[in-house]
Amino acid sequence: MARTRTLLAMGVTARELNRARKAGEIVRPRQGLYALPTTSPQEFHAAAHGGVPAATTAARLHGLWVLDENTIHVWMGAEGRQLAACADCCLHWSAGQPETGSLPSIPRTLLQIAQCRSEESFFAALESALRQRLLSGEDLRRLRSELPARLRWLLDFARDDADSGLESIVRHRLHRIGIDVRTQILIHETGRVDLLIGDRLLIEIDGKQNHDGRAERHKDLMRDALSAMWGYETLRFDFAMIMYDWALVEHAIVAKIAAGAHMWP
Ligand SMILES: [Zn+2]
Ligand SMILES: [Zn+2]
Structure with missing residues (x-):
């Protein structure tokens, strides 16, 4: 994007600008300003x-x-x-x-x-x-x-390892109701999990992308089974649940905590 006067000062003539504009090589967002069509x-x-x-x-x-x-x-x-x-x-x-x-x-x-x-x-x-x-x-x-x-x-609360904005939003909302979580924890045989509450309640967040395929679904089920084998509980939420039905998400997490699912028995 460039101002007409800058272009003229660089030696482009008004005639050339006119021609380029007619040819669709540049567009004009407003008087005195030109931009490439890819803007x-x-x-x-x-x-x-x-x-x-x-x-x-x-x-x-x-x-x-x-x-x-x-x-x-x-x-x-x-x-x-x-x-x-x-x-x-x-x-x-x-x-x-x-x-x-x-x-x-x-x-x-x-x-x-x-x-x-x-x-x-x-x-x-x-x-x-x-x-x-x-x-x-x-x-x-x-x-x-x-x-x-x-x-x-928030500057002190912020981390540099959040996997997605959704994960940031969940961590922020849970903190707001007094639930603190650990992030990006490595669990035996399961791998890295998004959020961990207490010792063993895992919160997995399925982002909008890459959770459509059958292979992904299989991978998630394998993770859940493996972590269950080691005594972990998993709750899994997707974009729509987090953004449009947060009350349900919150109730599910609070109920699990009330039942002691976050602590080793
Ligand atoms: Zn506007
Ligand atoms: Zn604004």
């Missing part, structure tokens, strides 16, 4: 508003784990000017100057999520960034000083 729809839409993607929209483009969402978040900057009206976007007028054609930095993206999305959305994106080693010590210090005080504890 993502979100970046294109944000540019039409006069901003760049923000919050969860930017997080996804950065490759962080975020839940699907229809809203496009746009960072306008403190001095920004809204160039197109739109009822569907969430406009962020927070400080700083968005740079055309780029994304806000990862710490800034996380701060934007903290401003407009839920605590767990922020937490899942944070753990996703930590897992991919995308935050430096300096970034973390900046987050700690700029995050609202009520969210700062």
Whole structure:
């Protein structure tokens, strides 16, 4: 993406721009700005508003784990000017100057999520960034000083080994009701398990992907049987249960704990 005046300064002529546009080689999100046709729809839409993607929209483009969402978040900057009206976007007028054609930095993206999305959305994106080693010590210090005080504890609670955003969400929700879990524990013959409560209650989370096939199903059943043989109890939840029927998930876990399934007999 580039401003027309930058392109002209580089020696491209107005005529060439016109030709390329007619040929579909470049597109124009707004007056004075050109983009390649491969630009993502979100970046294109944000540019039409006069901003760049923000919050969860930017997080996804950065490759962080975020839940699907229809809203496009746009960072306008403190001095920004809204160039197109739109009822569907969430406009962020927070400080700083968005740079055309780029994304806000990862710490800034996380701060934007903290401003407009839920605590767990922020937490899942944070753990996703930590897992991919995308935050430096300096970034973390900046987050700690700029995050609202009520969210700062999440920086200490966050780990860098969460397997998926779903796992982050489950750990966060369980912590909220006083259940602490251990993560990525190696169990004899079973291998690595997602979450362990107490000594022997395993919580396995089936992500959206890679749990469709018969082979995967067989592998899961084998794991459950092997861990049962060693005295473990397994509860297995999928995306839909966690996101749309959390009450059931929580009741199932609480009932198992009440029955002592998390402790060796
Ligand atoms: Zn919009
Ligand atoms: Zn927003």
